[in-house]
Amino acid sequence: MADTPAKGAASARPLSPHLQxxxxxxxxxxSIMHRVTGAALYFGTxxxxxxxxxxxxxPAAFDTMQWLLGTIVGQLVLFGYTWALFNHMxxxxxxxxxxxxxxxxxxxxxxxxxxxxxxxxxxxxLVWVVGYIVWL
Amino acid sequence: xxxRTPLSxxxxxxxxxxxxxxxxxQRLTGIANLLLTIGFVSFVLASLGASxxxxxxxxxxxxxxxxLILFITSGVVHMRLGMQVIIEDYVHEEGAKLACLIxxxxxxxxxxxxxxxxxxxxxxxx
Ligand code: HEM
Numbered sequence: 001m002a003d004t005p006a007k008g009a010a011s012a013r014p015l016s017p018h019l020q021x022x023x024x025x026x027x028x029x030x031s032i033m034h035r036v037t038g039a040a041l042y043f044g045t046x047x048x049x050x051x052x053x054x055x056x057x058x059p060a061a062f063d064t065m066q067w068l069l070g071t072i073v074g075q076l077v078l079f080g081y082t083w084a085l086f087n088h089m090x091x092x093x094x095x096x097x098x099x100x101x102x103x104x105x106x107x108x109x110x111x112x113x114x115x116x117x118x119x120x121x122x123x124x125x126l127v128w129v130v131g132y133i134v135w136l
Numbered sequence: 137x138x139x140r141t142p143l144s145x146x147x148x149x150x151x152x153x154x155x156x157x158x159x160x161x162q163r164l165t166g167i168a169n170l171l172l173t174i175g176f177v178s179f180v181l182a183s184l185g186a187s188x189x190x191x192x193x194x195x196x197x198x199x200x201x202x203x204l205i206l207f208i209t210s211g212v213v214h215m216r217l218g219m220q221v222i223i224e225d226y227v228h229e230e231g232a233k234l235a236c237l238i239x240x241x242x243x244x245x246x247x248x249x250x251x252x253x254x255x256x257x258x259x260x261x262x
Contacts, residue, residue, distance in 0.1 A: 052258070055192060055254065055258060056253075095163075134182070
């Protein structure tokens, strides 16, 4: 503690490395994705509520929302929402496992990260195939 | 050296005075979301391309109504806690942080209220 430089003074010690120093690892990317998808879902809930409010207010408002969500842009947003939901859901299951203290070994976390990514893409694909069958 | 008073150690609530409350509620609502997501996705799939009449008819089933109310309330509590952590991680200026935390709560309460009231209205057919 004695030779800690004063605030603002240049330090001769190496600074702790930050995000951009590390080569991206899948564990780190999926950790970031859990936060990004959580934030995306935060605004996704708004879409759900607007959809329900439109249905509650009038048939015309609901038809407008159904049309809007069916456009290419609407479908892209919903596709992103679906993937964010499954990615975050599987990421959440990972957190629950880790909360018990299990599966924290380096090789295991790497495998879990890949599973989260592949699993979320698989579930998204599955739901959209079912969705198009229902819709068309 | 332990700077904590014996009383604070016995209470075990930490510096924010909330103990593990935030952590636990985030997990609890996370588990609820996990279960409710299955029902929610099914509901959306059943509603694709639905007319207003077909859509509102689904609310004659009380389980559908309950599912949506639970998903909205659990989801909103969960997302408010989650966004709070994100704000605390990135917004360090005290005034801006407070403003963001207040806006977060206001947004979540408004989303929950509009969502739940809409579902109730659809259920009672008003
Ligand atoms: C589908 C089931 C879900 C599960 C299992 C789940 C699980 C979790 C868990 C365990 C965390 C804490 C992560 C941590 O401590 O670092 C978390 C964070 C979060 N969740 Fe969820 N969640 C789910 C759905 C949702 C939904 C629907 C939303 C939004 C409406 C949401 C928004 C968030 C946000 C904003 C965070 C904070 C992210 C962060 O701190 O990096 N989650 N979730």
